[in-house]
Amino acid sequence: MQKQPPLSSAVSIDGVGVQFRTKRADVTALDNVTVDVREREFVSIVGPSGCGKSTLLKLVAGLVRPTSGSITLRGEPVTSPRSDIGFVFQKAALLEWRTVRRNITLQGEMRRMPKAEIARRTAELIEMTGLAGFEDAMPHELSGGMQQRVSLCRALLHQPPVLLMDEPFGALDALTREQMNSELHRIWQETRTTVLLVTHSVAEAVYLSERVLVMSRRPGRVLEVLPVELPDRNDYSKAMASAEFGARTARIRELLGARTAHD
Amino acid sequence: MTHLISDGETATGRDQDGVTAVRGRRRSIGTVLARWASDGWRPLLALLFLLFIWWLITAIELAPPYLVPSPQETWRTIVENPGYLWDNTVVTAYETLAAFVLSVVFGLLAAVAMVYSRTVEKTAYPLLVLAQVVPKIALAPLFVVWLGFGLTPKILIALLIAFFPVVVSGYVGLRSIDPEMLDLASTMGAGPIQKFLRFRFPASLPHLFSGLKVAVTLAVTGAVVGEFVGSNKGLGNVILEANGNVNTALLFAALIVLSALGVVLFLLVELIERLVMPWHTTVREASVTTTS
Structure with missing residues (x-):
């Protein structure tokens, strides 16, 4: 991929800290996190369980308020739930009483988009994600991978400038996950949207991202932000076999492992 | 049972899957x-x-006919006695349905109030459980004293008995929604009313209907108890009179009609359930509901 010319920042997280009050004590989930995500960039966040990765996404979506610091989404400070985003959850979170098609169109209905446009976008996305033929199936009739595709279509329907994904493939088997990864890469290239992806999988992060944000154990801090340039991402197995891929995953594992060891 | 569509399936396999899916979902009254x-x-x-x-x-006269017809x-x-039984069935059915509908209205309102207000929840829920301990049937004579021999005391007692399962199942159902679903709704720009109508309420239906099925059978019990205590109409009254006249054949007849009424009302609720939410697992698989 040729490098994009410098664009304005899509998401700007500035000195953000989050503390949760539990019965026993105050827990610091995030501590002084500062990140800038450029427009059209693909950034992954990896880190050990409970490091506040998911909280970071919810902060960007305005679903959680920070205790300190500030978040800016597309130039506007985030103070309440934002709707100029698409959100994909770990669980597909489909409405089990709606068909595949109507789960996707829900996004447009809630936003009062014109009916014709909803139909057109839905058809496009169903085609793009390989859901053709399943439009009238109910969620329970689909496998986990297919459900997550529906969830992705729903998140993309309104062409959100920013797509937030919280471990979207965490519940899938390894093979399906690889397949979904290369599909997501293609979809990202086609839609040119900014993506912020939270994942447990180092390989997934390196394969998909232009930059990988490595976080420490709780309280979550940014350990390092690694730029990744893979020679040929469009060929999944080639990209995974490249020296760059090996070097990057090794570095991330080292960061995560080292941190775990002396903690 | 459930047909899974795997990721790798070919285009030829899809058509058939589509057919299965449609058959599993669209349910007319006929199906x-x-x-x-x-x-x-x-x-x-x-x-x-x-x-x-x-x-x-x-037939072998194990029991004399005046005990077991x-x-x-x-x-x-x-x-x-078609006219006589029918007229009294209509009375009992009317009391039961009125009480059931009222219990659904009030039960749902109470459930919504408890889900949306922590104050209401913390105040009302313990009281509700406490009220369940009070044998409400024992209040029936009091209602007769207060409200006379009309239909109102029967409806009231049936309402009191049917209210509890509705409010509890509605409350549990409305709270059963995955918090992520509500987060999702927020990212779609949904306000509180849209969140309720599009997400929370539909998600509560499986719980709610299991409560409604219990409630409708309890409403029949409540209506009959109300009639036992003081009335000159209804199947409860028929049973009492037949009992007094040692007319066991009529007593048995009334019991059978009463059971049929209960079964019909129960099936009616189940029919509505299946039409409203054909997607739900308990409907797809055989459902078992216990009533007490």
């Missing part, structure tokens, strides 16, 4: 009835067997 007919023969057979035992007891005589009583 529901057909399903009942195909599932219903086993319990019917068991009922016939019980009927046979009943007939056998009377024969099935034939009970049937004759039913067909010889």
